[in-house]
Amino acid sequence: MGFFVEVLLSGLMAGVLYSLVALGFVLIFKASGVFNFAQGAMVLFAALTFVRLLDILKDTFAPITLALIITIAMMIMLAMAIERLVLRPLVNQPGISLFMATLGIAYFLDGFGQTLWGSDIYTLDIGIPKGSIFILESVFEGGVLVAKEDLVATVIAGLLVVTLAIFFQKTRIGRALRAVADDHQAAQSIGIPLNYIWVIVWTVAGLVALVAGVIWGSKLGVQFSLSLIALKALPVLILGGFESVLGAVIGGLIIGAGEKLAEIYIGPYVGGGIEYWFAYMLALGFLMFRPQGLFGEVHIDRV
């Protein structure tokens, strides 16, 4: 039983990170209807920028803070550039074109990041404690082994999700973003410039990517494969619904836990490695019963 909980917990903690990436998708999809495939590339780009800046600035008085500020600035610039160079020229194009454009962004960012910062594997250490501890010793015999960094990551991710939830529910900009999601024209008519909102959304998505990148990077090292975690986040999206922040969180947890458990308990019978696709199959099976995702809205076709 302890082992099961241990697997479950590690799955859930991985799931939190999936949620984080999925959150970036959701934000952008909600506000602009763009299915942003470049979210993974943004994670890589943010992490790469941050880790390399950290290296460059290591002799200054506050390397982490400085690197963070500069990285954030870069993510804002990136959001602005995307709004100006991609979204604006492509406004009113069908969703598939915009999706393809984000694939273009992904290619560009992957190339750009590595051209700028190199393509080696960089270790990222921002003081997140390493090592593992036993928890819940009182409940299970022998307790449950968890990695400290996973715990920290979970806490950070959790905080970020709460922050975003508050941001969306309580702040003026957050409400504006929701208005955009509901009705572009209505949003414009209440005087919120759409372009401005796009920049904000992409910036926020960039910051989420930065957090995800830093956490994953410190765990696995900053490397090209970070770009691929976007693919991990996709099943989370179909499970949770493209437009639901809560869905992204819960979907991430389900996927994270599900694939770990499946790998451990089913994997051995079919040759292992099912982590690779299990999330998708889980999501797909789920979709067949709830096509709009966990928290998506049912659309009635009016004719």
Added chain:
Amino acid sequence: MNDNDRKLGPTLLKADNISLAFGGVKALTDISFEVKEREVLAIIGPNGAGKSSMLNVINGVYHPNAGSVTYKGTVRQQMKPHEAAKQGIARTFQNIALFKGMSVLDNIMTGRTLKMSAGFLAQCLYVGRARNEEIEHRKKVEEIIDFLQIQSIRKTPVGRLPYGLQKRVELGRALAAEPTLLLLDEPMAGMNIEEKEDMSRFILDVNDEFGTTIVLIEHDMGVVMDLSDRIVVLDYGKKIGDGTPAEIRNNKEVIDAYLGVSD
């Protein structure tokens, strides 16, 4: 009008106590009416009265929560739209639902889908039945194009056409199926007087030349009174009137609910 020499046939369609609700919101409550063969029946009522929902129930887009529809003597609770099409029910839509990426010709040609039967392999090779069928049905479609006088636009993508013509093409697509029952959802919405007159003529001609039974929703009372043999009035999902244009014009409840307030 040639009402006098037109013989209405037996009942083609009968709606019995239809009720429909969307998540607690009642769209239709206990609606019953019948349509005779070769009749032109108009359904009128203010916006949100449930007119479109009624059409959607008839051709199977919505499934009523209670009640049944009897069509050609067969009672049914539920039916898929494509099954309705097979039974000879065709319709047009309030907001034009043409296939934007296709030409006028192809749009109307889709209306003949159910009449085509060439096998897959023949279609791959475009030989035998597949090709003969295309030609045979093209001829039918051309007759409709001729009927609706849209010869000059037959190869134009429908997206490029003005609104009035799109409505006409949509009617053409519905006619292509050679329907027994034609449902028209606001066929004249957004048209100018001239276009309305044309469309009215087409509708009467369809009824007259092909003997098609027509159920239509329309807001323009002048048009409704001219076109229809009988009128059903809905208000807030309930039927408040059913009779000839003359009867409806003098129905107090209808006047209060609808005619009085609208033009």
Added chain:
Amino acid sequence: MFYREAGQFKTSYKADQAVFPIFQDKVFVAIWLLIGFVVIPMLANEYVFRAIFIPVIIMALAAIGLNLLVGYCGQVSLGSGAFMAVGAYAAYNFMIRIPDLNPLICFLLGGLSATVVGVIFGIPSLRIKGFYLAVATLALQFFTDWTFSRIDWFTNYTPSGSIAVQPVAVWGFVFDSPIRKYLLCLTVLVIFTIIAKNLVRGRIGRAWMATRDMDVAAEIIGIRPIFAKLSAFAVSSFFIGVAGALWAFVHLGSWEPLAFDINLSFSILFMVIIGGLGSIVGGMLGAAFITLLPLFLNQLPIWLGINMSTAMVSHLEYMIFGALIIFFLAVEPLGLARIWQITKEKLRLWPFPH
């Protein structure tokens, strides 16, 4: 400018519904066929066949296949790589497990296997739409990646997991030289193009397009969505599956599961989008563009005499590729086929602008 349509009137529906009703277009197509089957084989060298013509042709086949699904039927799929893989591995298994089976039959059986998989994975399209469906098709991609690398039966228990095959031989004729391979692929492409064109201009094609443009209206007309969508998945996967078999047997010769990964899926989707949704010729143009662009970008520094590390070249290539995609989508979202169509229209109307 070159069109002289006055006097080209049609006295039968057969002539009016011809694929190329205009005489000049017929000539134009004939010239292209002549170039493809006679001129190129006379002029091109082995490298050009191997690096350019063969991959472009096979990819064009795959792109046409995907375009049937995405462009004509409106169902977005990110699983083309998987269908190619199914086609390739199935063809391989038919070949090694049924002795003396004609390789061309094996390719077709490979395509049919892809069809079966395509129909199964097309079932979700009946319930889900748009990007949900696109992501769902990724499931197939990952599932096949895993299947062919983890289930050794499919690779006939080769220790490395990679497969190597002999040159294709049909009735004693061996397609071993690039020029022979080229002609084989071109012939397949021509045949499949004709089939694709026949399908899209007939009832099935109209059913697909109707489903794409307005599925509710299509159903009310009597087009069953299950039929339209699954048939699109079936035909599309068949095309892609055959392309996969050709890719593996004719182009690669030896391959491992990675050859059909998600990047291939994206590439084919790019071909369709850049080439032009809902256009057969678009698939070909897109395939040529997306296949040649990296080659071109790769060669550019050499031509310009700039010394650069390969990593750097590869990164720059990514950047430029990405930027070009965006640029393209912004300039002509309807793709190369649209540009082609506009050019043709301009030539027909010349000297008038409209």
Added chain:
Amino acid sequence: MLDSSSPNPRGDTLSSLIFKNAANRGAKTAIREKDLGIWQSWSWAEVAEEVKLLASGLAANGYVRGNNLAIIGDNRPRLYWSFAASQSIGGVPVPLYQDAIADEMIYVFNDAEIEFAIVEDQEQVDKLLEILPQCEKLKCIIYDDPRGMRHYDHPAVMAYADVRELGSKFLTEQPKFIEDELNKCHTDDVSVILYTSGTTSKPKGVCLTHKSCIEVAQGDMGFDNYTDDGEILSYLPMAWVGDHLFSYAQSIVTGFTVNCPESSETVMIDLREIGPTYYFAPPRVFENLLTQVTIRMEDASNIKKWLFGKFMGVARHTGLDIMDGKPVSLKNKILYGLGNIFVYGPLRNNLGMSRIKVAYTGGAAIGPDLYSFYRSIGINLKQLYGQTETLAYVCKQPDGDARIDSVGTPMPGVDIKVGDKGEILVKSPGLLKEYYKNPGATKEAITAEGFFKTGDAGFIDQDGHLKIIDRAKDVGVLNDGTMFAPQFLENKLKFFPFIKEAVCFGDGRDAVCTFINIEMDAVGNWAERQGLGYSGYVDLAGKSEVYALLQECIEQVNQDLAMEDTLSGSQIKRFLILHKELDADDDELTRTRKVRRDFVAEKYGVLVKALYDGSKTCFIETQVKFEDGRSGTISADLAISDAKMIPFNQGLAA
């Protein structure tokens, strides 16, 4: 080729020639109609069969030798066959303009004692049923298109298909009937009666014989080398002599193919599809086409504009010579060849004129620019001259010797004299037999020596070319004795793309003044480019900018006039722009769109008065009929503007 069952094709009547064609070139396409999206075709053999069936059907319904048959509708194969059907059993077809008003129709029906009418569709049937009470003899209305006719149970109305069916029954009973009837027809019999839309009097029925039709068609065929593989598009009214000669008689005699457009809206598309080899159009059509070309080129990219301008320049100085077969320098030949690839060829193609061997215009004067434009881009456009009464067979421009200021040389068999007041007198194989039941008019029109008085003033120059100045009766004098040829001035004005119609006054007055109708398309386009907003025709016509534009045009005409001795005194002094388009429905134009000058002068008397009394503006209210038959009034305050007049022979200096 003759089989025993087919009537003996003697070949001296039009109807028998059809059967001869059926025997000689039976499989060749005789006629096509764009219907249901494609060009439905009938071979000569099929046409002969159809004619036979229809003729028998008519006979079965009581149509007998000597009956006239009214034919009303667009150009349709079955209506053309009606001509032949009636002719083959000794009847006479009488085509009517389908847009003729009820009074005109009633007049013709009664004048020609019409009992049978074949019409195109419901619209015509309704029209005839409406006038039926006033047409004493009319007893049978046959319609071609059954659309909407389901509930017509009027005893006089029957379907073409039913008549044909009846005919086939009739034929089984009397298989030799048609043959016998054909043999009874004589080449000197009247083959058709074409009613002229008189500008002043009631319409007169011009009786033409088989013989004249056949001889004229043969003359034309020899003159311009028509062959039986030619194609023409028949889109002009069937009641008009040009169409009857060209689409009916000529087709039968030569054996070329007639193509009927799908509808009046699709004529230009159909023209492009067919790409006729022989083409006839009044100057108005050529003018509209050129206007379209100009307007469409306005929006072209600069490169295209440059290319177009450049090569049109080449065409201007070389094209005419090439068309006329004159020697041209090698450089110009090459330039013209390039132009042919880049501009003229595509242009001809877009106009549907790539295959044209010869194109004609006539019926009105054609502007020199217009005329040379078409000739210079390689379209062999020629003028011809003729009237209904001469079966349009008087003069044609010969190949290689086409001049803008002449209507060509006399056709074979034509004799021309110049009479009083310069009136042209013609003796032609196409000369009418008589005016139907109107010996007085016949006598008045034909001199004792057998010459027809054309009513046109003109002269024959030293090269034998005929030049027309004006209607003889219209030529007038100003108070100072200067000669005033109104139509000549009006034509000069109408050559400007901005001017649709002009009406000049001056006879018996001190100076020339004119009404102008603007060409809405061209002026509207011009206004848009100037950034000039307008709400409609009346508004646009009243704009001072438009007045200024037209003043320029008029002053240019004055400049031209100043160059010519006799006409320099008749320069235009004042003008106004009319607030409405002159319209045949308001009787201001004839059905062939000629201005009824006297009627207009009377109707707009106030305006004419204002032109001459020096007023700056004038208020006018006019009754108009709309297309749907309703009528209403439009009113406007019209401005009157002065134009600069140029002294004689200073035209160049100015």
